[in-house]
Amino acid sequence: DADVTQTPRNRITKTGKRIMLECSQTKGHDRMYWYRQDPGLGLRLIYYSFDVKDINKGEISDGYSVSRQAQAKFSLSLESAIPNQTALYFCATSDPSAGGRETQYFGPGTRLLVL
Amino acid sequence: AQSVTQLDSHVSVSEGTPVLLRCNYSSSYSPSLFWYVQHPNKGLQLLLKYTSAATLVKGINGFEAEFKKSETSFHLTKPSAHMSDAAEYFCVVSRAGGTASKLTFGTGTRLQVTL
Numbered sequence: 001d002a003d004v005t006q007t008p009r010n011r012i013t014k015t016g017k018r019i020m021l022e023c024s025q026t027k028g029h030d031r032m033y034w035y036r037q038d039p040g041l042g043l044r045l046i047y048y049s050f051d052v053k054d055i056n057k058g059e060i061s062d063g064y065s066v067s068r069q070a071q072a073k074f075s076l077s078l079e080s081a082i083p084n085q086t087a088l089y090f091c092a093t094s095d096p097s098a099g100g101r102e103t104q105y106f107g108p109g110t111r112l113l114v115l
Numbered sequence: 116a117q118s119v120t121q122l123d124s125h126v127s128v129s130e131g132t133p134v135l136l137r138c139n140y141s142s143s144y145s146p147s148l149f150w151y152v153q154h155p156n157k158g159l160q161l162l163l164k165y166t167s168a169a170t171l172v173k174g175i176n177g178f179e180a181e182f183k184k185s186e187t188s189f190h191l192t193k194p195s196a197h198m199s200d201a202a203e204y205f206c207v208v209s210r211a212g213g214t215a216s217k218l219t220f221g222t223g224t225r226l227q228v229t230l
Contacts, residue, residue: 004158040124040223041222042220042221042222042223043159043205044220045217045218048217058217090159103149103161103164105161106151106159106160107158108157108158109157109158
């Protein structure tokens with residue numbers, strides 16, 4: 001979805017390096033999410049943010065941190081990358097609706113390789 | 116607690132024949148259910164969603180899914196496969212209500228379409 005963009009799209013880094021993945025959205029949504037996808041495991045939630053002052057850990061937050069710089073921007077950082085963080089990372093956004101039955105919209109993904 | 120089981124990791128069909136991708140879910144709450152599609156090197160695109168209205172849900176590209184509470188199933192179907200349907204498909208459950216909007220993903224079904 002072109003309304004959710006991720007940079008970079010591909011990244012190769014070395015063990016121990018700090019890297020940042022960025023997500024921007026023009027959908028005007030308050031809620032943003034970071035997921036990682038590993039083969040055979042589906043997507044797993046790393047962090048989520050319901051507004052600029054609200055940051056929450058997901059199921060696999062260890063080794064990651066996030067920053068919500070503005071409503072439209074949500075960054076994911078790996079402070080010291082390790083090889084098992086090699087994965088495809090997705091950002092998503094959603095707009096809360098009545099009853100919580102909202103839809104999440106995904107960016108194109110960032111493919112990260114940690115050597 | 117909620118979970119999703121996609122019963123087949125890989126499905127192969129001939130072009131022009133029906134598609135059936137199976138999904139069973141478990142949820143302690145009234146669920147929202149989604150099917151997303153991921154084409155190679157692309158992000159996730161929403162195919163369709165169920166949010167407690169009609170049990171037969173029609174989505175994009177001729178896909179539909181039927182919510183069957185008694186069977187806890189949400190299988191995805193299409194009457195006639197096209198080569199462009201080759202992709203990975205994810206069944207997703209979300210808990211409705213409250214302030215949470217957490218998605219639980221299935222492990223994915225890779226659909227292959229042959230001539």
